Structure formats: C-alpha cells, structure tokens
Amino acid sequence: MAEIAFRNVTKRYGQTVAVGDASFTVDDNEFFCFFGPPLSGKSTILRLILGLETPDQGEVLIDGRPVNAVSPAERNVAMVFQNLALFPHMTARENVCFPLVERRVAAADIERRLADVAAKLHIGHILHKPPAQLSGGERQRVAIARALVRDPAAYLMDDPISALDARLREETRVELKRIQRELGKTLIYVTHDQEEAMSVADRMAILEGGRIRQIGTPAEIYDAPANTYVARLLGSPMMNILDSQRGSGGVVAADGAIRIADQAVPGEATSIGVRPEDLKVMPWVEGAEGTPARVYEVEPLGGYTVVTLDAGASRLRALMRGQPDIRTEAQVALSCDPRRVHYFGQGGGALAR
Secondary structure, eight states: OEEEEEEEEEEEEEEEEEEEEEEEEEEETTTEEEOSSTTTTTHHHHHHHSSSSSOOOEEEEEEEETTTTSHHHHHHHEOOOOOOOOOTTTOHHHHHHHHHHTTTHHHHHHHHHHHHHHHHHHGGGGGTGGGGGGGGHHHHHHHHHHHHHHHSEEEESSSTTSSSSSHHHHHHHHHHOOOOHHHEEEEEEEEEOHHHHHOOOOOEEEEEEEEEEEEEEEHHHHHHBBBHHHHHHHHSSSSSSEEEEEEEEEEEEEETTTTEOTTTTTOOOEEEEOOOGGEEEEOOEEEEEEEEEEEEEEEEEEEEEEEEETTEEEEEEEEESSSSOOOOOOOOEEEOOOOGGEEOOTBBBBBBO
C-alpha cells in the first residue's frame, strides 16, 4: 500500500521544463491518471516516481518518506513502460516470472501467481512463445502481467494498452480497473486518450507543458473545467468556446445565433463554453429572435449524430441523439440551457456560475 506525493517538484532537461513546480497527492489504493497531450510531462512524472530521474527541485514522497535519494529497486514500485522492455531471449512465461525469480520467490508461489495473472489477462495460451512471435497486443499484455505478478507498493503504467485494437483496449481497461480494485493497490496511469482517462480514473490530473492545470474526478473536471484549455481537452467533440458580448438580457455569442437570457452571467465574462451535447438545434422559423446558423456538415454515427454549424465567423459542433432529419446548408436556430453554459474571463480562467 502506498500514498505517493510530489511537493513542488521541478525537472528540467537543459532549458526545457519537463515538470514545473508540481504538487499533488495520490491516495493509497487510488486509480490515478495523468492525462495530457504528448510532451506535457506525463512520462517524466512516472520516471521521477520510479527513481529513474531525480528532481532538480522539490521532493518525491512514498508513504510520507522522501525518496529523492532512494534507488529504484528500494522504492518497491512496478512499472509497465510504453516500449514494453520485454527480454527478447526469454519466453513470455520467463518474462512474467523474471521479477519473482530475481527475488528468489518460492517456485510454487511463482506458479500460483503466474496462473492467476495469466487468467486475468488471457495470456495462458501464449506463455511458451518468445516476444518476437507475439502480436503487439499480446506483448503489451505480457508486460502488464510482469508488473501485476509482483507485490509492489504501487503500479505505474505508461500508456500500457495503446498498441491494442479498439475492442481489446476497451476490454483491457475494464479489466485493469477491476484488477486494481481487487488488489487494493495504488495505480498511477498515464495516457493521452481521454476516453481511457475518464473511464478508469478515480481522480485525474490534467497536464499542459509540464504543469498541472486541474486535479479532480473525471466528472468534476468535465462539469467544471478550470480554464479553456481543460475545457477543450476533455470531451469529444470538444467544447464550443465562443467570444461573447454582454447585452441587456444576458450574453450574445456566435454573431447572435446564441442568446443566453441569464441575468446571473458574470460581468467579467469574455467567452462562453457550450458542450456539443448541450447545444440544441431546431428548424429556423422566420421572425424568430436572433440570427440563424447554417448546417455545414452532418455526421451520422448510429446512436448519435454530430452536426457542424457555421454561425457568422464561428464554427460550432452539436451532438444530437439518433439520426435527426437535418440537411447541409439548412438554416437552424441554436439554443442552450443557461445552467449548462460555462463562462470564462479574459485569461481563459473559469468564472463561477
């Protein structure tokens, strides 16, 4: 069991700040996810926890004990690397068992743990093969098994299922969540896939350029993003961020296509955010208040349809249930529930609603 914390940790490579003044605490037995685009500092944070990198400033703590000067072997954390790092001269079985053999675990205990993890990850039928004879997805599952077979204080996983196909990736992330809950261990997970991050994490940290922009549960961050960067990063299609002007009855955006009659709109708001699923699209009626938007493209996706719209100089996206009867070039009216609108100030920070 392990609580892992950073206290004002900074890591630089030359003039590049890979991690900047990061402070957070991952609770014991928590599934915590770091999410952000490439080069946002996710993998560097894992390497700092593991001990492969040393902070230039600040402290890394495991269970309240500073470990800056502690070797990776003594930290007792297991990691699944993005490049897998399997031994090519060993079979899958030997790769999975290697950490236990090195620690001189009894043979019977090794076999028991191997059988357990092989069943959980469905790799029993490939244990006799070397990595060269395995598919990318099979190698990834072997690497995950090698971490799970140990009994570390925490597990670190650097984008561990990116090589799997969509269906197997979905199954594996469900299994990882279940396994973490059964093991009762801290698991820190890094991904650039927002669907993975939101589906597996108890809490998550949003990274930008090595700095943490927001920490919270997936629902908290999705419903109340701290700024426009976080708002755009979570959600598919991403949130519509529109410049707004204050009027006598609320705010106006998208060249008058969106009008929010809300007297409680913060006076310092310079832009609004509307999730595609909160944007209502209706047929335009002549004489209606506001200005019409034009349907630019329609993408039917089975259970829902993505509609791209032009409203003056703004381009918006709406997410509609089913397959509505809506055609390109049609004029439509747009509206949204004021309670679902996000307001942002001059610097992009979120304002209280």
